Amino acid sequence: MERIIAGFVAALRESGIRVSPGESLDAVQALGLCGMEGRKSSRQLLRLTLVKNVNDIPVFNEVFNRYFSRYKFFDPDVSIPELMDAAIIDMKGEFNYLDQLPGDDHDENGPLIKLDSEINPEDLAELKSLTEIDPDDTDGVEIVVQMKGYRGKANKAPRPTRRYTQNPLTIELNKGNSTQMGITFTEEEQIAMQDVVSRMMMRLRKDMKRMKNDQNRGKLHVIKTIQKNYRHDMVPFQVALRRKRREKPRLVVLCDVSFSVSHASRFMLLLLHTLHNQMLDVRSFIYNREIAEITEMLANMPVNDLMETIDKGDIVDLDENSSFGQVFLAFKKRYLENLRGRPAFIILGDGRNNYDEANDWVLDEIREKARYMLWLTPEERDTWSRGDCLMELYGAYCDKVEVVKTVEDLSLVVEDLLRDIYADHADPVDKKRLREAKAEQTYDSKDYYTRGASGGGEPAFDPSGRSHW
Amino acid sequence: MISEQGVKDLLNTSGYIADDAIATAVFLAIHMEKPILIEGPPGVGKTGLAKALSSALDFPLVRLQCYEGIDEGKALYDWEYGKQLLYTQLLRTQLDTYLSVSADLREAVERLSSEESLFFSKNFLVQRPILRSFLSEKRSLLLIDEIDRSDDEFEALLLECLSDFQVSIPELGVIEAKRKPLTILTSNGTRMISDALRRRCLYLYIGYPELEREVAIVRVKFPEICDDLARRMVEFLRKARELNLRKPPSVSETLDWAQVLSILKATKLTPEVVANTVGVIAKHQTDLQKVTELAVQELS
Numbered sequence: 038m039e040r041i042i043a044g045f046v047a048a049l050r051e052s053g054i055r056v057s058p059g060e061s062l063d064a065v066q067a068l069g070l071c072g073m074e075g076r077k078s079s080r081q082l083l084r085l086t087l088v089k090n091v092n093d094i095p096v097f098n099e100v101f102n103r104y105f106s107r108y109k110f111f112d113p114d115v116s117i118p119e120l121m122d123a124a125i126i127d128m129k130g131e132f133n134y135l136d137q138l139p140g141d142d143h144d145e146n147g148p149l150i151k152l153d154s155e156i157n158p159e160d161l162a163e164l165k166s167l168t169e170i171d172p173d174d175t176d177g178v179e180i181v182v183q184m185k186g187y188r189g190k191a192n193k194a195p196r197p198t199r200r201y202t203q204n205p206l207t208i209e210l211n212k213g214n215s216t217q218m219g220i221t222f223t224e225e226e227q228i229a230m231q232d233v234v235s236r237m238m239m240r241l242r243k244d245m246k247r248m249k250n251d252q253n254r255g256k257l258h259v260i261k262t263i264q265k266n267y268r269h270d271m272v273p274f275q276v277a278l279r280r281k282r283r284e285k286p287r288l289v290v291l292c293d294v295s296f297s298v299s300h301a302s303r304f305m306l307l308l309l310h311t312l313h314n315q316m317l318d319v320r321s322f323i324y325n326r327e328i329a330e331i332t333e334m335l336a337n338m339p340v341n342d343l344m345e346t347i348d349k350g351d352i353v354d355l356d357e358n359s360s361f362g363q364v365f366l367a368f369k370k371r372y373l374e375n376l377r378g379r380p381a382f383i384i385l386g387d388g389r390n391n392y393d394e395a396n397d398w399v400l401d402e403i404r405e406k407a408r409y410m411l412w413l414t415p416e417e418r419d420t421w422s423r424g425d426c427l428m429e430l431y432g433a434y435c436d437k438v439e440v441v442k443t444v445e446d447l448s449l450v451v452e453d454l455l456r457d458i459y460a461d462h463a464d465p466v467d468k469k470r471l472r473e474a475k476a477e478q479t480y481d482s483k484d485y486y487t488r489g490a491s492g493g494g495e496p497a498f499d500p501s502g503r504s505h506w
Numbered sequence: 507m508i509s510e511q512g513v514k515d516l517l518n519t520s521g522y523i524a525d526d527a528i529a530t531a532v533f534l535a536i537h538m539e540k541p542i543l544i545e546g547p548p549g550v551g552k553t554g555l556a557k558a559l560s561s562a563l564d565f566p567l568v569r570l571q572c573y574e575g576i577d578e579g580k581a582l583y584d585w586e587y588g589k590q591l592l593y594t595q596l597l598r599t600q601l602d603t604y605l606s607v608s609a610d611l612r613e614a615v616e617r618l619s620s621e622e623s624l625f626f627s628k629n630f631l632v633q634r635p636i637l638r639s640f641l642s643e644k645r646s647l648l649l650i651d652e653i654d655r656s657d658d659e660f661e662a663l664l665l666e667c668l669s670d671f672q673v674s675i676p677e678l679g680v681i682e683a684k685r686k687p688l689t690i691l692t693s694n695g696t697r698m699i700s701d702a703l704r705r706r707c708l709y710l711y712i713g714y715p716e717l718e719r720e721v722a723i724v725r726v727k728f729p730e731i732c733d734d735l736a737r738r739m740v741e742f743l744r745k746a747r748e749l750n751l752r753k754p755p756s757v758s759e760t761l762d763w764a765q766v767l768s769i770l771k772a773t774k775l776t777p778e779v780v781a782n783t784v785g786v787i788a789k790h791q792t793d794l795q796k797v798t799e800l801a802v803q804e805l806s
Contacts, residue, residue, distance in 0.1 A: 055701070057705050059705060060705060063538065063540065063708075066538055067534050067538060070533075070534065070537050070538065071510065071530070071533065071534070077526070078510075078526065078530065081526060081527050081530045082530060082534070084527075084709075085527070085530060085531050085534060085708045085709060085710060086534070086708060088709055089543070089701070089704035089705065089707070089709040090704070090709070091545060091695070091711050094711065267587060267588060268585075268587030268588075268590075268591070270591065337752065337792060339750065
């Protein structure tokens with residue numbers, strides 16, 4: 038019994054589910070308690086004890102079905118030559134694996150197990166009951182996942198192996214140059230993005246929390262102080278301070294959705310959408326030649342649906358040439374007035390204006406309203422003044438211009454920005470600490486994170502005096 | 507020793523219709539003395555399971571509602587400073603005579619510190635939910651509700667309690683559970699629970715129930731609703747769940763709706779009935795519209 042469970046656990050691990058030895062012991066104990074009454078109940082037992090995450094359940098089911106349909110049991114008194122024959126017949130089945138499409142319900146014969154002769158017949162019956170597939174063995178509520186790849190050893194579960202690796206993200210952001218319609222995220226990209234975002238959130242949250250705790254202090258909270266020091270006979274050893282009410286940092290994002298930067302802007306939207314509610318107040322706009330706000334839509338629609346709507350040109354017309362000048366003008370007219378609380382601005386675009394009017398004076402007005410202005414472009418610096426690119430002109434109005442090429446770049450830039458926004462409120466000691474930490478970080482990460490415009494060491498954002506780019 | 511089927515029947519009698527997975531999980535939790543971590547969308551009966559179990563098994567329910575900032579003072583134990591102070595005040599004369607025997611200050615301090623344990627004894631310990639359930643004479647049911655709302659630090663604090671059923675109090679040492687409580691943790695998945703905590707628990711995911719089970723749930727709670735109406739309601743709600751609503755109607759909404767319908771004495775589902783009662787099913791403005799549209803589509 039233990040050996041079979043151990044083998045099964047190994048198969049689970051191979052498919053990427055993390056199972057600790059303690060959990061496999063639990064599984065054995067649970068099976069011992071309940072006995073193996075049938076395939077379904079055994080599967081439930083194993084699932085309860087071995088799987089600790091919803092996302093792992095489909096993978097578990099797949100492995101279970103694969104693993105326990107592969108054994109075939111023989112009585113101890115079957116002679117070895119007979120077994121060999123059976124094995125050879127089965128081997129053919131083994132080779133056939135590779136031709137078979139996933140999803141069809143052929144039950145291949147698995148490797149043979151010759152049982153120990155001292156095994157007791159009842160146990161044997163139990164083991165056999167595991168391998169029988171019950172025709173009405175469905176769980177009803179479970180979702181069926183379509184597996185890609187082959188069955189058998191070569192099988193890979195649809196789980197990103199990069200969960201354990203660090204930096205294999207190579208999704209190029211500016212490859213959307215092709216004019217094909219309907220760029221939605223592939224499943225893999227989505228997983229990768231979620232991965233980046235969640236890692237970033239982990240890093241951020243820890244720091245933010247500490248800073249929040251440190252900086253939220255205000256005046257003395259008399260009642261709480263008295264309560265707290267009741268134990269000390271009212272001698273105020275411990276002081277309780279009022280918390281400062283603080284608002285979430287505000288962020289306004291302008292994303293170019295024309296084909297030249299579509300990939301980057303889509304990721305940007307996804308990223309900010311994830312951050313929204315958690316620690317930010319984000320207003321998102323998309324533009325091509327016209328501009329539209331999509332904050333509400335981002336909050337209410339599934340990301341892929343929204344991307345489709347954008348790609349169809351339902352929100353802003355995609356067939357026209359992008360014009361930054363027009364967009365800025367429209368933004369000023371329609372939205373600039375009702376922006377509250379000095380938000381930080383992120384503009385994502387390549388600055389290619391299609392020889393339209395530049396209207397760069399609007400940026401000056403936006404800057405008046407903004408706490409900070411960041412421009413993200415997928416193009417290298419040496420192309421900024423070529424052709425219709427107005428990056429040099431627009432860049433002068435921004436606090437910083439960054440070149441982002443991959444998803445990872447983008448997430449790091451945004452992370453930096455968030456840290457800066459938070460640090461803006463931090464007390465001097467914290468600010469210094471943050472700056473040091475950051476200097477260290479940029480030093481470390483030079484290999485995969487190249488800053489486009491700003492010099493490496495200088496603090497990216499100095500709230501007291503705007504460093505002109 | 508209670509069997510899996512026994513668990514199911516017991517839950518049934520207290521009005522909770524369990525499926526096989528739930529019954530197995532409860533059965534294992536009782537016999538392996540391991541906590542169950544239940545995840546699932548809101549309103550599918552995670553907390554309900556704990557309540558039903560506590561009444562079915564006659565285990566007193568000890569509930570710990572988690573929130574951001576919860577700490578050991580709120581969850582495990584605290585010292586009752588007021589009482590300690592009061593006692594020292596009241597015992598002052600006794601203390602004076604007790605200490606007056608000592609020759610000098612040093613001796614007095616030594617004498618006093620030898621009695622220190624008096625002031626850090628169980629007398630002055632405030633038992634918070636977890637410790638209370640550990641010290642209960644009868645086996646209790648400890649419900650740690652919405653663990654995902656608490657902070658990481660609190661999760662770490664739970665590790666010792668959940669794996670060894672003991673609480674370490676620096677002044678008193680390790681206090682072990684008299685009877686290991688049946689422990690149920692629930693989570694809505696708003697935050698990832700750490701693997702360390704998951705590892706110590708059995709993991710149960712409760713999703714939306716199958717049609718038959720949901721109908722049975724409605725019938726058990728509201729017997730006055732006829733089978734046909736219950737089935738139609740559930741079928742309608744199952745369609746509504748596929749609509750991509752902001753807050754899909756859950757089992758608790760089903761039950762609320764059943765209650766409303768039974769109060770209104772409705773016998774048939776018509777678009778009008780749905781339109782009048784839609785506020786029970788949908789909880790956002792955009793959802794209201796979608797559900798009403800669905801009703802017109804499906805029921806007329």
